[in-house]
Amino acid sequence: MTSARDRILSRLKSAPRRTMPERPDWAAPRYGEGRMTQFRAMLEAAHADVREVSAAEWPELLRAILAGKGVDQVLFAPATAAGRKLAEAWATGEAPRLVPYDRPIEEMKPVLVHEVQAAVTTARSGIAQTGSLVLWPTPDEPRLMSLLPPIHVVLVDKARIVDSLADTMATEAWAGGMPTNAVLVSGPSKTADIEQTLAYGVHGPKELIVLVIGEAA
Amino acid sequence: MAVEARTSDFGGKARVALNDPKLRANFRRAMDGLMSKRAAQFSDKEEWTALRARGAAVRARALARLPELLEQLEAKLTANGVTVHWAETTAEANAVVLEILQKAGARRVIKGKSMVTEEMHLNAHLEANGIRAVESDLGEYIIQLAGQAPSHIVMPCIHMNKVEIAELFAARIEGQPYTENVDELTAAARKALRDRFADADAGISGVNFAVAETGTLVLIENEGNGRLSTTLPPLHIAVTGIEKVLEKLDDVAPLLSLLPRSATGQVVTTYVNMISGPRKPGEKDGPKEVHLVLLDNGRSRVFCDTELADTLRCIRCAACMNHCPVYTRVGGHTYSFTYPGPIGKILTPQIEGLDCAGDQPHASTLCGACAEVCPVQIPIPDLLARLRTEAVHPTSIAVKGGGSGRSLAESLGWGGWTALYSSPLIYRISTRLLGLFGNLMPACTPMLREWTRIRSKPKFAAKSLHELARERGFSNDER
Incomplete structure (x- = not known):
């Protein structure tokens, strides 16, 4: 008895061979000095809030931003460098309660689905062409952090903003080893399914706050 | 969940859709919006050409x-x-x-x-x-x-x-x-x-x-x-x-x-x-x-035909339907099956068979808008024409249900047309006869009726092109 797999493959293999066209030249755009301007413009056009801040000052800036939004519970990754820095900075003074994502989702579901109002993650890099953040979730910084809370705060190193997806895929040799999940995020969750009218926060975060970490402005 | 019909009735459903002003307004507004947004994205023609060539080659x-x-x-x-x-x-x-x-x-x-x-x-x-x-x-x-x-x-x-x-x-x-x-x-x-x-x-x-x-x-x-x-x-x-x-x-x-x-x-x-x-x-x-x-x-099966296999390049962007003068007026439900619009018109008959979706390749003006906007260069109008041929070809095996659209009256009609055009004598006799008596034919004559149902009856000229040319001194060089 042959399987569906064998029958499908044997039909495909019995088809006449065809010539393989070469990949014609194509190059994604380059921005040079205008890279940060493009990155910011694209993200802002997608309704994200983009701030440039120094490595020393971001926890304070974030404290002020979230205070303005009345956030009192923030999901964070306690084992990452950014997570440790946040915990250290917010240990003094008035700050939202930091909720660590330190157990499997099965034990954290109600907290993530209904309770925390914001989450802080890092991005591996930024893509100027499309205003995208490359998220590369790890055991310390899990996938759902950037998805379930209504506000997603993401830190990206200014030096790691590149021109295009093609560029970053090639220079970082992604094909050599993909993680369980990699995600490009280019704004808050949105839909235009009702009369093509844009509405934000349909299932994912309603707000995306991007902190671009660079030398002090 | 609505379970779809296993045969399409494009003509019947299109008539209903065309007479539904709310449906037409909903589609018109949405399609105009999608078309102008797409156009704004590809304003740089050089970039579009290079990117699309790459996309088509990759697929x-x-x-x-x-x-x-x-x-x-x-x-x-x-x-x-x-x-x-x-x-x-x-x-x-x-x-x-x-x-x-x-x-x-x-x-x-x-x-x-x-x-x-x-x-x-x-x-x-x-x-x-x-x-x-x-x-x-x-x-x-x-x-x-x-x-x-x-x-x-x-x-x-x-x-x-x-x-x-x-x-x-x-x-x-x-x-x-x-x-x-x-x-x-x-x-x-x-x-x-x-x-x-x-x-x-x-x-x-x-x-x-x-x-x-x-x-x-x-x-x-x-x-x-x-x-x-x-x-x-x-x-x-x-x-x-x-x-x-x-x-x-x-x-x-x-x-x-x-x-x-x-x-x-x-x-x-x-x-x-x-x-x-x-x-x-x-x-x-x-x-x-x-x-x-x-x-x-x-x-x-689609893959086994080197021409029709281009159908499988599709990346499901829907640009072809957004730009189709037929889809934008009748909407997706008129197509009866899962994939509407131009891509559906080539994909559905190949998956479901020409015997049950054979009317779909005809639901097109062959204007070419779909091929123009297709990001992977699927030659949709060529494939529509190919499927129309497969539907009436007596020995078609390339497509499921091939040959099922063949009718005796139509075959005889086209056979007569071929004979008329391949014999100068029959052609001349026929045009002379039509010039003399054609205008006496009532609009409801079988076959002519299909044309006159929604169009005015063509008027035959009293003299054929041959006669006019001869009168002006041109002669046919018949050696």
Whole structure:
């Protein structure tokens, strides 16, 4: 008895061979000095809030931003460098309660689905062409952090903003080893399914706050 | 869930749609918006030409090596911990999905948007077996509540306006007051679906691209429902047609630049989700089990014809329907089957057979707008013409149901036409006779009637071109 797999493959293999066209030249755009301007413009056009801040000052800036939004519970990754820095900075003074994502989702579901109002993650890099953040979730910084809370705060190193997806895929040799999940995020969750009218926060975060970490402005 | 008719009645349904001013207004507004947004994305013609040539080549290369790439994809995914299943028919695919769910004891399923599962009528199959599948893409959720099928492959509820959606939500969502405010309607769906995500035993999604090189499934979306469906439940089942495979991860970049810009005029979708395996030890979330179901359903037969195989290059952007003068006037439900518009007109007859969807290739003016906007250069008008030929060709075997459209009267008519044009004597006698008596023919003469039903009767000239030429001193050089 042959399987569906064998029958499908044997039909495909019995088809006449065809010539393989070469990949014609194509190059994604380059921005040079205008890279940060493009990155910011694209993200802002997608309704994200983009701030440039120094490595020393971001926890304070974030404290002020979230205070303005009345956030009192923030999901964070306690084992990452950014997570440790946040915990250290917010240990003094008035700050939202930091909720660590330190157990499997099965034990954290109600907290993530209904309770925390914001989450802080890092991005591996930024893509100027499309205003995208490359998220590369790890055991310390899990996938759902950037998805379930209504506000997603993401830190990206200014030096790691590149021109295009093609560029970053090639220079970082992604094909050599993909993680369980990699995600490009280019704004808050949105839909235009009702009369093509844009509405934000349909299932994912309603707000995306991007902190671009660079030398002090 | 509306179960679709197994034969299409394009003419009958088109007449109804054309006389529905609300439907026409809904489509006109939406299509005008999508067309102008796309045009704004591709204002640089040089960039468009180079990008599109690359996109077409990438898809053509993948198809040229399809069987090997599918084997490579399976091997890579298996090594990554994903279970791969193959299904020849939609019934087989439904059975595979059901078995995976039953084995896991899953009763509640949350779905990301997937046209292949629409092609399978998966929801109805699961429902019949006691499993509740809830659509989570806002547009799909709306039509599921309304008990309808999608009318567009990217924007499923584009045929409805906000008044209809407001009425539907007020009637079907508990505690939901009537509101036409789009933000409030969206918030109502978020609230209603939030717990469905959390409760779900399994998530089912489609796939935009399956990369053979790395064993990566690429899914694009704006809402986050696709990511939730593939991340929160403990089990994820992805379903795709066998043609969606790509050779290299690098091939994703040009296609990701073409697809959302062609579809909705967005430079990128909010989320590009790249899945390469289930949760690894130590990871805190993600499904513990991931399955991929590869569906054939006639695609391998399409693949065997080198011309028609171009149909399989499609990346499902829907630009062809957004620009089709027929689709934009009659809407998606007129096409009866899952895939409407120009891509449906070439895909449906090949999958379902020309005997039951043979009218679809004729639902076209062959204006060429679809081919002009296709990001992977599918020659849709050429394939429409080819399918029209296959439908009447007496020995056609290339397409399911080939030759089924052949009629004796039509064959005799065209035979007579050929004879008339290949014999100068018969041609001259006929034109003379038509010049003398043609105008006496009543408009209701058989065959002529088809033409005069909606057009005025042509007037025959008293003298033929030959006669006029001869009168002016031209002579036919007959040696």
